[in-house]
Amino acid sequence: MVSITKTSLVNGTNMQVLVPNYYKDVNDSLYAVHREDLHSQLRLLATQKEGPGRPCGVLVRSKVINYDAIHGKVTTATGEILQADLIIAADGVHSEAVKHVLGDEVVTAGDTGWACMRWLVPKDELFSDPETANMIQDSTTRYFTAAEGAAGLVWYPCRSNEVQNFLYLSREFDTSHVGEDFRTMVEPNTPLEYSKNHFAPTLQTVIKKARDVKFWKLIARGPINKWHKDKLLLIGDAAHPMLTFQGQGGGQAIEDGGALGVLFDQLHDKGEIESRLQIFEQVRRNRGSALQVLSNTNPPPPQSVREAAAKYVPGVKFDSTDAINDYVLSFDVIAESKAALAATLA
Known part of the structure; x- marks a missing residue:
């Protein structure tokens, strides 16, 4: 994990810095972390014996093929039926659980036209090359x-x-041979070939270092009008899939977890589950929906997108980039959940 002290917006065609510190007014620390490490x-936190509460068990190769929201049951591909007081479905952008929450209302996630490539480069490799050594900036996130x-x-x-993480997004990649699986690999020179049409030669020297390149399509869906029904709750991409342009896909899933941790801590009365789920939606759904709208377009979002997002959060105005950043980063889900x-x- 790295504490980020500066986030810059750079014109990648001429390397002119457009915004030196994108989040300069944010008081809380920003962190960058490798997804695998997170x-x-x-x-580990969920399954270790140390700490409060009972450790969770993880069942692998147990794909869920059916949900029973009324009775709190799931059926796996092996025919096993599991039952609980509450089913929390985090089954991704192509969620099967969502149809059991929404019923006849059909929602589908679709191809956005965007795709991305991701790769890692050791810092030492960039530092040892005179053409790229001066490009390294510790504790800094840059968007070109x-x-x-x-x-x-x-x-x-x-x-x-010690490791540099790269995410290359475009609407101009040839995606005819790739799908949505983020583990699909392509030739290491693929990012460089595309970058010749997008970025300055200086940046191409960095992209040339790409290795073990993963390539996949980006899928999204619009907001839905409820996240739970009976004993079934949607969280994460099952509830609010979004593109990466606000950097909030994982962050919103963690907010879901934070709210659940507050609302269901030491809850022993099954009769209270429904009211707690309603509070969860009160805290999370409109915020998650607004960020879906803001995230599904390349920044800065046009006025029509800002207005569409603002409909979910009355009283909030997304009239500037700073206002959007403040809304994204100033929300305290723990405090909001406790207050609700x-x-x-009372």
């Missing part, structure tokens, strides 16, 4: 734009600044 730590919003490159450090719960119990 997943490992979250799993291409002409007419055709592409973007996100570059940030992770693993104590206290108001209900």
Whole structure:
């Protein structure tokens, strides 16, 4: 994990810095972390014996093929039926659970036209090359734009600044041979070939270092009008899939977890589950929906998108980039959940 002290917006065609510090007014620390490291730590926290509560068990190769929202049951591909007081479905952008929540209302996630490539480069490899050594900036996230919003490159450090993480997004990639699986690999020179149409030669020297390149399509869906029904709750991409342009896909899933942790801590009365789920939606759904709308377009979002997002959060105005950043980053889901719960119990 790396504490990020500066986030810059750069014109990737001429390397002119457009915004030196995108989040300059944010008081709380920003962190960059490798997804694999984050997943490992979250799993450890959930399954280790140390700490409060009972450790979770993880069942692998147990794909769920059916949900029973009324009775709190799931059926796996092996025919096993599992039952609980509450089913929390985090089954992704192509969620099977969502149809059991929405009923006859049909919602589908679709191809957005965007795709991305991701790869890692050791810092030492960039530092040892005179052409790229001066490009390294520790504790800094940079977003490089291409002409007419055709592409973007996100570059940030992770693993104590020793590994550099790259995410290359574009609407101009040939995706005829790839799908949505983020583990699909392509030739290491693929990012460089595309970058010749998008970015300055200086940036191409960095992209040339790409290796073990993963390539996949980006899928999204619009907001839905409810996230739970009876004993079935949607979270994460099952509830609010979004593109990466606000950097909030994972963050919103963590907010879901934070709200659930507050609202269901030490809850022993099954009769209270429905009211707690209603509080969860009160805290999370409109915020998640607004961020879906803001995230599904290349920044800065046009006025029509800002207005569409604002409909979910009355009183909030997305009239500037700073206003959007403030809304994205200033929300305290723990405090909001505690306040909403206290108001209900008062």
